[in-house]
Amino acid sequence: MAPSIPQTMKAIQLTGYKKPLELNEVPLPKVGENDLLIKIGAAGWCHTDYQVWEGVYKSETPIIQSHEPVGTIVAMGPKAEKAGKWKIGQRVGYLLFRHQCHTCAACKNYDEIRFCQKADHAGLDADGGMGEYSIGDADNAVLLPDEVPFEQAAPLMCAGATTWGGLERLELPPESYVGIVGIGGLGG
Ligand SMILES: [Zn+2]
Numbered sequence: 001m002a003p004s005i006p007q008t009m010k011a012i013q014l015t016g017y018k019k020p021l022e023l024n025e026v027p028l029p030k031v032g033e034n035d036l037l038i039k040i041g042a043a044g045w046c047h048t049d050y051q052v053w054e055g056v057y058k059s060e061t062p063i064i065q066s067h068e069p070v071g072t073i074v075a076m077g078p079k080a081e082k083a084g085k086w087k088i089g090q091r092v093g094y095l096l097f098r099h100q101c102h103t104c105a106a107c108k109n110y111d112e113i114r115f116c117q118k119a120d121h122a123g124l125d126a127d128g129g130m131g132e133y134s135i136g137d138a139d140n141a142v143l144l145p146d147e148v149p150f151e152q153a154a155p156l157m158c159a160g161a162t163t164w165g166g167l168e169r170l171e172l173p174p175e176s177y178v179g180i181v182g183i184g185g186l187g188g
């Protein structure tokens with residue numbers, strides 16, 4: 001049976017730069033055709049979120065912060081459902097970038113969501129994961145292993161992914177020693 005989904009939810013919003021964050025009752029996010037609706041298990045607050053709080057990116061407020069959310073899929077849009085990659089009840093996380101357009105000049109040249117001119121960015125120019133529910137992009141979500149608890153998985157969605165990206169490019173053989181500068185920050 002599909003889980004019952006409320007009309008509103010509690011979310012932590014930034015309502016003005018450098019102001020205390022507020023816990024507010026807000027409408028549930030709209031589920032787009034390729035979106036996953038995720039019941040949030042945990043959401044990290046990255047240094048970029050701190051900069052959003054400071055007003056560095058001139059984000060429109062109110063905004064729900066966090067681009068490091070993880071949780072459980074409770075619903076999905078028709079395109080995501082048809083693609084068959086995701087199922088209700090799966091534990092997932094999503095990364096900062098969502099909704100690649102596949103048609104802008106950058107997409108045509110690189111077909112890479114990070115360069116898309118029309119993608120949105122959770123917690124920067126669109127609501128992020130610090131609510132009871134959040135929208136993940138079916139094309140940019142990751143499946144979580146059952147043994148990784150939500151609170152450990154959340155910071156992997158940005159800080160951990162960034163550090164892992166560097167390690168992957170090194171193509172190190174197994175059991176190599178590496179030093180990571182910034183453990184506790186980008187070290188995850
Ligand atoms: Zn981040």
Ligand SMILES: [Zn+2]
Pocket residue numbers: 100101102103104105106107115116117118119
């Ligand atoms: Zn694009």
